[in-house]
Amino acid sequence: MKEASLITPDPATPEGAAVIDLYEQMNALEERTGEWPGADTVDILDQWFARFDFTGSVTRTRLVAGSVWVLRRQDRHAYEVTLWNDEDSALAALAGHVRSSWDNLLGEDCIPEHPPLNDREAVDLYYGADQERGDEHYSLYADDIGRLVGTLPAPDGFHFPDEEVCANVNSAVVFHPMTGPDDEGLPCIEIAGVLVFAYLDADMQAVRVSVHLDTTDELLVQPGQTVPLHVEVEDSTVFSGGATPARAAAGWRQWLRRLGHCMQRTRGD
Incomplete structure (x- = not known):
């Protein structure tokens, strides 16, 4: 039977520090009594488990990893959502649909026989000023690409x-x-x-x-x-790897200090 590999708790993380503290408390109990008395063991575990939240979600911070142009287009036959690197590309794609559907406009006042070569003019003429014609409409806007990162400290106690x-x-x-x-x-x-x-x-x-x-x-x-590297162009993050917002990191450091004071008071009692 293959033996399971041993796990070494990391004292730089709250979880690792808690495991080490439990180990030290149980060792101290055994040194005093020569065993693990049931009542004392239950008291220690009861206080130890109370330090954990098993119901709350992991705290995460939203970072902007880039931005895209979102094109939403709807008609009687389809509802499409596509993502584009820039506004011109999105407009070109929408203009392609407009030109393929240009026959829908023929016969209306002030509509030329052929669509304009300029993408913006073709789109505006097809949809109108309100970006909607009949049961067809579209929306085009820029939006950020978000990524959620955990606020746990970096492995092995690394501190920026x-x-x-x-x-x-x-x-x-x-x-x-x-x-x-x-x-x-x-x-x-x-x-x-x-x-x-x-x-x-x-x-x-x-x-x-x-x-x-x-x-x-x-x-x-x-x-x-x-x-850890974080790259921005103008106001958009184009790459972020290993970056941890200072506010989140400070929150963990404060939590660890409070935990240490609680541990000292517990041992003093």
């Missing part, structure tokens, strides 16, 4: 640098410019060993931003060799 350390590191940032048009390097910002390149890429025909984490300072590296 506090405000003072972050301020010191931020003030020591280094910019590595190109020395001239013939320089084979690229403009780069270096902060805590993280290299952020931002430059014009003629091949991609775009402003290109790339992040390199191979030389990241150890104070930012989580167990498993990962680095």
Whole structure:
């Protein structure tokens, strides 16, 4: 029969600290009495279980992981919801439907025989100013893509640098410019060993931003060799991995301090 692997409680998490505290209480009871008396054991377990909430949901924080354009279109035959990267793409898709249905308008006043080449004009002419014609209508709007993250501390007790350390590191940032048009390097910002390149890429025909984490300072590296990273463009989050909002993290630290005071009072009694 295969033996089950042992679990090592992590004292940096509330659950791990609670398990270790129970273990210490039961050891102390056995040292005093030479056994685990039923009444004393029940009292200890009763107080220990009271520290847990088995009914509430796990506290999670909503982060914005990006944004999309939502196109809703309805007619007598279909109700469609599609997601698009930008407004122009969504309008082009809607205009495709409009052009394929243009015969529905023929015979009405001020309607040309052929739809306009401009997507917006075609859509506006088909649906009208109120975005609705008969039993057909549409709505187009931008919306955020949310992701829920747990507010538990990072594994193995990892703690992101506090405000003072972050301020010191931020003030020591280094910019590595190109020395001239013939320089084979690229403009780069270096902060805590993280290299952020931002430059014009003629091949991609775009402003290109790339992040390199191979030389990241150890104070930012989580167990498993990962680095918490949160990337925004304008007001939209395009990537977020390992980031924990400070407010949520502070809540857990406060909870742990209160738990420690309760444990001390319990032992003092």
